[in-house]
Amino acid sequence: MSTTSTRPKAPTRASRATARHVDRSYPLWFYVPGGLVYLILFIVPTIMSFYFAFTRWTLFKATFIGFDNFVLFFNEPGLIGSLRNTLVYGVLTSVSKVVLGMLLAVVLSSPLIARGYLRSVTFFPVLVSSVGVGLTFQVLLDPFHGPVNAVWSAITGADGPRWLTDPKLALYSVVGIDVWKGVGLATLIYIAGIAAIPNEYFEAARVDGASSWQIFRNVILPLSFPATSTVIILSLIGGLRSFDLIWSTTQGGPGFASDVIASVIYKQYQAGFYGLSTAGNVVLFLVVTAIVYPLSRWLNSREAVL
Amino acid sequence: MNTMRRSSRWLAGLSGIIITTVLFLVPFAFVFTMAAKDENEASMLQFSWPTHFQLWDNVVAVFQARDYMLVIAFINSTILTVASVTLLVILGAMIGFVLDRRVSKLNPLINTLVLAGLIIPPAVVPTIWVMQSTGLFKTLPGLILVEVAFGLAFTVLTMRAFIATIPKEIDEAAIVDGAGPLRLFFQVIFPLLRSVIITIVVVQSIFVFNDFQNPLYFLPGDANATVQLTLFNYMSQQRTSYNLLFTNILVITVPMLIMYIFFQRQIVAGMTSGAVKG
Numbered sequence: 001m002s003t004t005s006t007r008p009k010a011p012t013r014a015s016r017a018t019a020r021h022v023d024r025s026y027p028l029w030f031y032v033p034g035g036l037v038y039l040i041l042f043i044v045p046t047i048m049s050f051y052f053a054f055t056r057w058t059l060f061k062a063t064f065i066g067f068d069n070f071v072l073f074f075n076e077p078g079l080i081g082s083l084r085n086t087l088v089y090g091v092l093t094s095v096s097k098v099v100l101g102m103l104l105a106v107v108l109s110s111p112l113i114a115r116g117y118l119r120s121v122t123f124f125p126v127l128v129s130s131v132g133v134g135l136t137f138q139v140l141l142d143p144f145h146g147p148v149n150a151v152w153s154a155i156t157g158a159d160g161p162r163w164l165t166d167p168k169l170a171l172y173s174v175v176g177i178d179v180w181k182g183v184g185l186a187t188l189i190y191i192a193g194i195a196a197i198p199n200e201y202f203e204a205a206r207v208d209g210a211s212s213w214q215i216f217r218n219v220i221l222p223l224s225f226p227a228t229s230t231v232i233i234l235s236l237i238g239g240l241r242s243f244d245l246i247w248s249t250t251q252g253g254p255g256f257a258s259d260v261i262a263s264v265i266y267k268q269y270q271a272g273f274y275g276l277s278t279a280g281n282v283v284l285f286l287v288v289t290a291i292v293y294p295l296s297r298w299l300n301s302r303e304a305v306l
Numbered sequence: 307m308n309t310m311r312r313s314s315r316w317l318a319g320l321s322g323i324i325i326t327t328v329l330f331l332v333p334f335a336f337v338f339t340m341a342a343k344d345e346n347e348a349s350m351l352q353f354s355w356p357t358h359f360q361l362w363d364n365v366v367a368v369f370q371a372r373d374y375m376l377v378i379a380f381i382n383s384t385i386l387t388v389a390s391v392t393l394l395v396i397l398g399a400m401i402g403f404v405l406d407r408r409v410s411k412l413n414p415l416i417n418t419l420v421l422a423g424l425i426i427p428p429a430v431v432p433t434i435w436v437m438q439s440t441g442l443f444k445t446l447p448g449l450i451l452v453e454v455a456f457g458l459a460f461t462v463l464t465m466r467a468f469i470a471t472i473p474k475e476i477d478e479a480a481i482v483d484g485a486g487p488l489r490l491f492f493q494v495i496f497p498l499l500r501s502v503i504i505t506i507v508v509v510q511s512i513f514v515f516n517d518f519q520n521p522l523y524f525l526p527g528d529a530n531a532t533v534q535l536t537l538f539n540y541m542s543q544q545r546t547s548y549n550l551l552f553t554n555i556l557v558i559t560v561p562m563l564i565m566y567i568f569f570q571r572q573i574v575a576g577m578t579s580g581a582v583k584g
Contacts, residue, residue, distance in 0.1 A: 025477065026408035027487045031416070034397030034458055038419070041455035042428060045436050049429035059435055112319040120570075121330045127562040129516035131534045132555045135541050136337055139351055139548065147336065147353040180329070188574060241427045244518040248538060262519075265430055269523075274431045281429045292425050 046285070053282040057275040069279035078256035079264055079280075085171055086260040086287065089246075090239035092172075096179045097235045098228060101186025106216060108187065109194045119191070123184040130181070134248030137177045138164065167257035170250050174258055178245055182238070186231045193227025194220060229299035233292060240288050261287070337559075340552035348549035364553040371540075371550070375528070376557070379536040385446060386521075386532060387514045390453035391507050394461045397454065398506070399499060402465030403491060407477065423459025430523055437524065449525045453514050461506055468502040469495070501572070508569045512562055533558045 053069055055062035073079045108119055125133065140148050141163040149160030163173040201223065205215050243262035246252065252259035252267065259267075261284040268277035332353070340348050342361040369376050405416055433452065434443055442448030472495065480494045518534040525532065531539070537554050566573060 022408055025481050025487050025490055026404045028404065028408075028410070028412070030400040030404040030487075030491070031412070034401045034454075034462075037393075037397070037451050037455050038423070038458050040436060040440070041433060041452055042423065042458075043419070045429045045432035046422075046426060048432040048435070052432055052435075057431075059431075059438065107318075107322055112322065113316070114319065114323055118322060118326055120566075121326050123566075124330060124334065124563070127512060127566050128559050129518065129534050129537075129562075131516075131518045131538050132559055135537070135551065136333055136555060139340075139552075140333060140336060142351055145351040147351065150352070184330075192574070237425060248518070248541075262427070266522075269431055278429065278431050281427065281431070284427050285429070288425060288427055 049278050049281050049285070052275060053279040055275045057278070058272075059274060062275070065275070069276045070283075072276060073279055073283060078259065081256050082252075082259040082261050082264045082280075083283065083287070085258060086240055086262075086284070088171065089175055089178075089242060089260055090236055090291075092175045093178045093182065093239040093242075094232055094235040096175070097183055097186040098231050100179065100183050101190050101231055102224075102228070104183065104187040105190030105194055106220060109191055119188075122187055125181045126184045128181070130244035131248045133177065133181050134245050137180075138249055141173065164250050165254055167254050170254060170258040174246055174249050177249060178239070178242065181245070182235060186235065189231050189234075190224060190227045193224040193230075197223045226303055229296070229303060232299065233296050236292055236295070237288065240291070241284070337552050337555055340549060341556045343549045345547050345549055348552070349546065351548065361553070364549055365557060368550050368553045368557060375531070376533070376536055376554070379531050379533045382446065382530050383515055383533045386450055386453070387511050390450045390457070390514050391510045393450070393454045394457050394510055395503055395506055398458055398461030398465050399469075399496065399503075400491065401458075401462045402469050403495060405462065406466050406469045407474070420459045420462050423456075424463070428456055434523065444525060444527060444530075446525065446530055449521060452520055452524050453517070456520070457510055457513065461510070464502060464506055465499070468499065472498055501575075504569065505572045505575050508565060508572050511565065512573075515562065 052062060054064060054066060056065050056068075057063075104122060108115060108122075112118065140146050143149060143160065143162040143165060148163070152158075152160035161169055164170050197219065201219050202215065205219050210218070241262055242260060243266065246258060246260055246263050247266065250258045252263040261280055265277050265280040265284070268274075268280060336353050339354065339356055341364055342359050343356040344358050344360055347356060347358070401416075405413065437443035437448050437452075442451065476494065476498070477490060480490050485494065516534065517532075518538065521532045521535050522538075525535075528539075537558060540554055541551060
């Protein structure tokens, strides 16, 4: 369908005229307004972070101190723990969203009663702000009076777990809340992915007498791969950078039990350690890029094979 | 066999409805009932229907609290959302347009920058440093520009993909008719972008309106707080009146739910782009 007017390949007068019309009709200055905002408020700070991370910094005066900030970051248990928590948080939310999103999407793609209702209901939490979700769950999961533990006690007879205040549990509780909030988006992406699979595949499978499981395993799973890679990348980027939800549920606590890099950046900023905070930012940058970039390359190459 | 299959399907549907309702709708119902209770009843944190239904009183109280702080916050959040999304759409479309139509040596560089913008977490304190030296720190215009900078990569990507589907013959016809670049873009191309613009407006509005991290860093202070900041501060200051806390949550969630009802299709289209390729 690409019927762009047949342009001669040799540099004739006509092609030079076309080049001029391209120059004139699609001027490069269209890049300038957006590019300027992006350059000043995103690129410059990103580049400068690689300098300020090596300084003791008061915003007015920066003293170069070499790797001290990073040495501190990797030796302080509270700080290095945040690196581990970030990885746990990113991987767990991403994997859960892939599995649950896929499962829900398969169910919601089959002819069900009240399908539209179910699709809307699972998507609602995506529209609520993380702060709203965080505060709501703080109350829902209240260890002594919250409705969740009221149900827990009624069933088991014992006291419920201290979801957000037990150091062993806090991070996983926040992961659970994050999955609750985000699984609707993953489901939606999978529903679109499954809907894009040509019907012939399902018909052929049915003619061959494939069971529902075989259809899922051999048709839906491989052919919705683009959806899977979108969900993985999106939720990994979101999960590794996550701040809003953690800050509005546990604020990284109890102690440092649920601190992630993003919350450490904020705490150090609040405490006035701007250099250390920026070092945290650089660590986060390296973690996200080192995981997401090769992973997306790999997923794309797999997609091309399919 | 057939009836068994049908009844099992019916059963699956029913259990699906029950499970998803409990999991996803009960928290919303909890917010709603809490928002309608009086202070004493709400403090028991029970999931029950309020004995005195006083939702409206609570809504009024929440808006009046601390000298109409929430009203100011709503105004700020609205300005922030409308301004940053408008800028995003126009600037993003201009970049996407030239990026698609004109192959230049800049293209690989710009593609890299777009990819970087999708992946890289913003460097917080250096951004504050830049904003302070340009006088943008702690100002609403500053926060607007920050939201534009952070949302631009996604917008350019979406715009470019859509503009690639608009035939170049349309441009050429306009150029032959003597349209300059500004008229070509704003009068010929821009109106054709309607559907993708709606998608971007809806998706970015949800992001910006619900954003907590960027206002927290770049627009601190009570004077020009956004709704999310007000809600968070409310929680840390008044732990006692749970009914008003939940009224606050309800009040700032409703705009997005209304948006969803009106723009369901566009939200779905915007959020699933990328899932379907080829």
